[in-house]
Amino acid sequence: MALYRRIPGAIAVITLTNPPVNALSCTVREAIYETVKRATADQEVKAIVLCGANGKFCGGADIKEFSREMRGPPLVPMIDMIEESEKPVVAVIEGVAFGGGLELALGCHYRIAHSGAQVGLTEVTLGLLPAAGGTQRLPRLIGVPAALDIITTGRHVSAQEAVRLGIVDKVTDSSAMEEAIEFAKTVAGEPMGPRRLSLWTAACPEDLDSLLEGALVRIRQRSRGALAPVACVQAVRAAASLPFAQGMKKEQELMAYLFTSGQARAMQYCFFTQRAAARWTTPSGASWENTKARPVRQAAVIGLGTMGKGIAVSLSRAGIPVIAVETEQKRLKAGRKAVNSMLTRESQKRGLAEAHLGSISFTLDLRKLRDTDLVIEAVFEDMALKKQIFSKLSSVCRPDALLCTNTSGLNIDEIASAASRPELVVGTHFFAPAHVMKLLEVVCGPRTSPVAVATAMQLAKRLEKIGVVVGNCSGFVGNRMMRPYTEQAYYLLEEGARPEEVDLVLEEFGFAMGIFRVMDLSGLDVGWRSRKELGLTGPKLPPGTEARSRGGKRYSPLPDILCESGRLGQKTGRGWYLYEKERVATPDPWLQSFLEDYRSRFGIQSRRVGQDEILERCLYSLINEGFRILQEGIAASPEDIDVIYVSGYGWPRHRGGPMFYAWMVGLPKVLDKLEHYHRTHPDIPNLAPSSMLRKLVARGSPPVHQWRALIQQHSSQL
Numbered sequence: 001m002a003l004y005r006r007i008p009g010a011i012a013v014i015t016l017t018n019p020p021v022n023a024l025s026c027t028v029r030e031a032i033y034e035t036v037k038r039a040t041a042d043q044e045v046k047a048i049v050l051c052g053a054n055g056k057f058c059g060g061a062d063i064k065e066f067s068r069e070m071r072g073p074p075l076v077p078m079i080d081m082i083e084e085s086e087k088p089v090v091a092v093i094e095g096v097a098f099g100g101g102l103e104l105a106l107g108c109h110y111r112i113a114h115s116g117a118q119v120g121l122t123e124v125t126l127g128l129l130p131a132a133g134g135t136q137r138l139p140r141l142i143g144v145p146a147a148l149d150i151i152t153t154g155r156h157v158s159a160q161e162a163v164r165l166g167i168v169d170k171v172t173d174s175s176a177m178e179e180a181i182e183f184a185k186t187v188a189g190e191p192m193g194p195r196r197l198s199l200w201t202a203a204c205p206e207d208l209d210s211l212l213e214g215a216l217v218r219i220r221q222r223s224r225g226a227l228a229p230v231a232c233v234q235a236v237r238a239a240a241s242l243p244f245a246q247g248m249k250k251e252q253e254l255m256a257y258l259f260t261s262g263q264a265r266a267m268q269y270c271f272f273t274q275r276a277a278a279r280w281t282t283p284s285g286a287s288w289e290n291t292k293a294r295p296v297r298q299a300a301v302i303g304l305g306t307m308g309k310g311i312a313v314s315l316s317r318a319g320i321p322v323i324a325v326e327t328e329q330k331r332l333k334a335g336r337k338a339v340n341s342m343l344t345r346e347s348q349k350r351g352l353a354e355a356h357l358g359s360i361s362f363t364l365d366l367r368k369l370r371d372t373d374l375v376i377e378a379v380f381e382d383m384a385l386k387k388q389i390f391s392k393l394s395s396v397c398r399p400d401a402l403l404c405t406n407t408s409g410l411n412i413d414e415i416a417s418a419a420s421r422p423e424l425v426v427g428t429h430f431f432a433p434a435h436v437m438k439l440l441e442v443v444c445g446p447r448t449s450p451v452a453v454a455t456a457m458q459l460a461k462r463l464e465k466i467g468v469v470v471g472n473c474s475g476f477v478g479n480r481m482m483r484p485y486t487e488q489a490y491y492l493l494e495e496g497a498r499p500e501e502v503d504l505v506l507e508e509f510g511f512a513m514g515i516f517r518v519m520d521l522s523g524l525d526v527g528w529r530s531r532k533e534l535g536l537t538g539p540k541l542p543p544g545t546e547a548r549s550r551g552g553k554r555y556s557p558l559p560d561i562l563c564e565s566g567r568l569g570q571k572t573g574r575g576w577y578l579y580e581k582e583r584v585a586t587p588d589p590w591l592q593s594f595l596e597d598y599r600s601r602f603g604i605q606s607r608r609v610g611q612d613e614i615l616e617r618c619l620y621s622l623i624n625e626g627f628r629i630l631q632e633g634i635a636a637s638p639e640d641i642d643v644i645y646v647s648g649y650g651w652p653r654h655r656g657g658p659m660f661y662a663w664m665v666g667l668p669k670v671l672d673k674l675e676h677y678h679r680t681h682p683d684i685p686n687l688a689p690s691s692m693l694r695k696l697v698a699r700g701s702p703p704v705h706q707w708r709a710l711i712q713q714h715s716s717q718l
């Protein structure tokens, strides 16, 4: 709703009241109409102040209403009515003014913000565009280039930048409300015509076409295949070239097209699932409701390799004092140098004062960890080493200290078996670079206590990461699903495809990088090491093993051969691609002739592999593994899997996540295709459709939010 009160000085104050973010729900819109009409009709009122309750102006339209039939007054005429008011309307921007919230403020004649406030036209992050006049008023207010940036990125703009750009008229460190009331008194009675943005002309650079073209190039690089940012560019073009009314018509047309697109649905699904994952209720009944996280006043990181360094920076940035431990003086020195320079870069980039960073001390002595609340082990993926560390930690740390391992796939329970209190051992799987990537898989072993999970999830929040609780199995959720995906990519090469063909299909789907470019970037030796550990290649491989088969299943030795010949990816200048210029991948003629030799050596008839087959075999095998994960109770819900893929594996947000995508494609189609590919390749068991997928198809392919209820709770690992 919106509360109305009249205060001395002939001012009407209208307060949007819809916790937690004062979203513009049907009821709120109705109340704004009514209160603005009341204020304009009231002879005693000379000016109107519009604010939001609880220190937040407005978080925009109510996203929950998007999936229902639209009711109540629409936003556009409501905002027009405010702009047309003869009495000045002053918006008080505290907290946030996002999406429709900022559009509402742009309809007001003046905007006064608190210095801690943020504004933004965030609709593009929900697969939409600012269709309550935002694409037409903002360019008129601040010029086309700045508006284009804000509208196409949906980025949050600080109050300081907002006043610099001219989005708000004034910023104050004290009470924005009091400031606005005093200001409203000074402008009461003035003509409002010059303050109506719809009457302004957008300041436009001479080279408008090249500005818009440049934006489209950046959009294609950043979010390939996403419709909303492209529509945003078209709407801003309309603002630059058409009268307001025609621009508004164009904005509405573009919005109607986006609103019903699968992409908007997928992105709104992402918005809600990310928040649902943070609420973590497990099938065994643990949740924030009944479990209290332990406070983390001091943390430690063991191992200052790539991951350890990023984790230490992440902790320090959250204001948590850290003790960083290494085994050798030389490594400690190098780690200290790297961490300190990362922190300096961070504080310069984010404007963080050193006082806000948690202190980091460096030591070779594990005994220094005796008062630590939480330890994160980030050493090599070596089970024996990890067990040795956990055993030592049990003797030096406080008995209630939480012991975390950053393993990316080893058995948490086996690691926990070396600790004296296995219930306080939990996996915290960070993603590289750990101080940048948002995802944290919180891995729960069979003996991990709910308190340990709650503490790790609380830590994720403090580190501004998205924590998702998963069960213990090889590779957990994310890496486990990657295996069949990468295997299919190798098989496609064996059968006739080229790396650049596979990558192009995946990039056109929306991944920032295709799988072969990703492998080259992270180093082919990472997978090689783990395949050697598993005895799939290298010295542990029994003599006489067939080159292309392991345990009766198809195996591709292609990546092993590349590694054996020193092609480890970008770092060696060669991998699946050639890197003559640093980081620039070019198709390598050597690889092409190597693949031809390989095929003729193994009698493989090379064929042209179509784009559909590339996409389906890569994605459906990954999705199929997701269904197995649900079946085994390793993830609590399909939404959790989707959050993991969108926030940690570059799955395009406008595709919702693998499980949502499967539902959008149609589960019967996914099942049918998997059956077809499995019939063609019976030696690839991953292609055999999972029973969970069959079950969902048999139940009529219910929407994703209903799957959780169908997952057998008794098989849950959580």
Ligand SMILES: CCCCCC/C=C/CC(=O)SCCNC(=O)CCNC(=O)[C@H](O)C(C)(C)COP(=O)(O)OP(=O)(O)OC[C@H]1O[C@@H](n2cnc3c(N)ncnc32)[C@H](O)[C@@H]1OP(=O)(O)O
Binding pocket: 020, 021, 023, 059, 060, 061, 062, 063, 064, 075, 096, 098, 099, 100, 101, 122, 123, 126, 128, 130, 131, 132, 255, 256, 259, 272, 275, 276
């Ligand atoms: C042809 C049809 C025409 C239709 C025209 C429609 C025009 C649309 C324009 C729009 O306004 S689209 C919406 C634009 N707004 C946003 O993008 C803001 C989204 N929200 C946020 O970014 C954040 O929530 C926040 C406002 C920065 C607050 O962050 P914080 O971390 O403090 O809290 P959260 O956990 O994110 O949110 C708390 C709670 O509130 C729910 N919520 C937030 N925003 C909205 C919203 N706009 N609508 C509905 N619900 C919202 C959020 O889901 C959380 O609830 P939960 O129950 O805990 O999940």
